[in-house]
Amino acid sequence: MRVGLEGHVVGRTLSSVEVLHPRAIRRHLPGASDFTGRLTGRKLVATRRRGKYLWVELDGELALLAHLGMSGQLLVQPVGAPDEKHLRVRFRFADDGPELRFVDQRTFGGFLVDELVTVDGADLPTAIEHIARDPMDPAFDPAAFVTALRRKRTELKRALLDQSLVSGIGNIYADEALWRARLHWSRSTERLSAAKAREVLAAATDVMREALGQGGTSFDALYVNINGQSGYFDRSLAVYGQEGLPCGRCGTPIRREPFMNRSSYFCPRCQRRTK
DNA sequence: CAACCGCCCTGGGTGC
């Protein structure tokens, strides 16, 4: 998504911004008129990503920060193309070329305009100062992650989802990484060996790299790239959403258990629960 | 302070 966006918007100047649903900018506390006011006339300089956050650097040390939530899409569409049913924000450009649209059925996604701050050598929007580097980041420190993980006193999957430890891992990639590392989601972080911690991190990194290579995960057909095409990593899922189907390693039916008001999928034989 | 819970929201699917 970031790469696609880069090719379409970098170097262009915003001429108008239209907020069609207030929830899409709920994290921009000064409100819609401030949001559009700060963006209008601004030039887009670069696209950046950290974990699940995406932002566009603007001239003037500002950033347009986005989180797509679970159903958010950024689409490039010709001016005048029919509005999508769930169109939430429209960005138009001074060159009158194709516009950028934020389409989001479930309205978990959204934007804010934010100032940049330097944290540990990286320029970040202030709102995401607490978000850790993701495993694709060249400056990501695996050893520091392992140390921080083992200092936690919680369940392993909770820690993998904690975006202040490592970012970019959500419910799907956590389950896939745990299956690859043969660890149950409820394993305690403080009793996890450093070797096992490294293993689950490596598995998560592999899952993310493979998913990126395939354009992401689109199990519910709501995830699409900048051209409206879905990723197809869902074809590669070993456990997520596979309840009752045989484990690819041992054939035991995959099980689903409630976890934090959602679900964890795992192989009950490969991923034994420990005390 | 760390850990944890519940809520935000929409629409597709299911069961009655």
Added chain:
DNA sequence: TGCACCCAGGGCGGTT
């Protein structure tokens, strides 16, 4: 056919 209900997801405020 229509209605009530459930579920998916990430992040954050509030509570323990």
